[in-house]
Amino acid sequence: MPRVRKRPAGAARPDKEGPAGKRTNTEKPGEASAKVGNSSLQETSASRDRGKNLSSCWLMKSEPESRLEKGVDVKFSIEDLRAQPKQTACWDGVRNYQARNFLRAMKLQEEAFFYHSNCREPGIAGLMKIVKEAYPDHTQFEKNNPHYDPSSKEDNPKWSMVDVQFVRMMKRFIPLAELKTHHQAHRATGGPLKNMALFTRQRLSVQPLTRGKNGSRLLITCHSDREFTCTSW
DNA sequence: GCCAACGTTGGC
DNA sequence: GCCAACGTTGGC
Secondary structure, eight states: OOOOSSOOTTOOOOOOSOSSOOOOOOSOOOSSOOOOOOOOOOOOOHHHHHHTTOOOEEEEEEOOSOOEETTEEOOOOHHHHHTSGGGEEEOOOOOOHHHHHHHHHOOTTOEEEEEEOSSSSOEEEEEEEEEEEEEEOGGGGOTTSTTOOTTOBTTBOOOEEEEEEEEEEEEEEEEHHHHHHHHHHHHHHTOTTTTOHHHHSTTOSEEEEOOOOTTSOOSEEEOTTSOEEEOOO
């Protein structure tokens, strides 16, 4: 039930502050900005990449426009993240098991695309990175929080969250329509976005993207120079 | 364990 | 605001 807006696929939504408010910040961001090599968006499983010792890349959805859920505004845009102290916030509210498991698989410094959903212009707005690995989502225990889960016990929390830090905006906003166009073309050609979870697992709010391998044609690449380019279309 | 009812997600 | 997709619930 909850939606998380920082939503999970059933997931989570961050709340803004809210009563339960949340979004606290945490930890210090690292220093390095990381680099992440190139990450292509695709579908492969994170665990597979991890087995290869490659860091994963993720896509996380949040709603950038105001919407009340149980009286609480669940709006949380990338600009809201950037405005947080240390540009860091916890990604709470995910209440879908699959999305939660992806949160638990995230490692420090891995990058995630910040996706704006349920809004006038859905698409990828920017990049953030994981600055604290999974820990219990406190909002599950807060009765006034839209994502309160009375079935979860303090000594055995069901839901997890991570802390994320703003990295940068996309050099150019990548609209859902554009991603969809490529996804459809790739379904026919076997291209890299043919199984992109954004389209194949429609309601999943936290999803893995496949990291490109050297020499492969990447769909979307995050370069260490912080540029964002589309190289294969 | 099946599956219909129901609730949520999220594009349009 | 509509509604298709799809996850969850709960009776049986």
